[in-house]
Amino acid sequence: MYIYNLSEINDISTDWLRSHLRQVLDEVSFHGTRYAVLRRGKPIAGIVPVSEARALYEASRVDRRYRDIERDLRRQDEDRLRHAVAEMGEQALRKVAGLR
Structure with a gap:
């Protein structure tokens, strides 16, 4: 069963992600932090814990x-x-x- 993470989603740029990838992955893995990756100020991707990604995938399959x-x-x-x-x-x- 998935416990919903209602924490805010932090915005990060692709450049910042490129230079801090290890830190971002550690925060996602150990603390459940979520990120929206921005390119030129527009969201292009999200980085979430794998349990949340799987829950979203299952929900979309059912839908x-x-x-x-x-x-x-x-x-x-x-x-x-x-x-x-x-x-x-x-x-x-x-x-x-x-x-x-």
């Missing part, structure tokens, strides 16, 4: 699986509706043809 199931159910409903509308249209055409 994708749920979306896939939901999409398949919606597609089945649309197919059933199309078939029902087509059947009603055929029945209406038969009635019109029978009346004339």
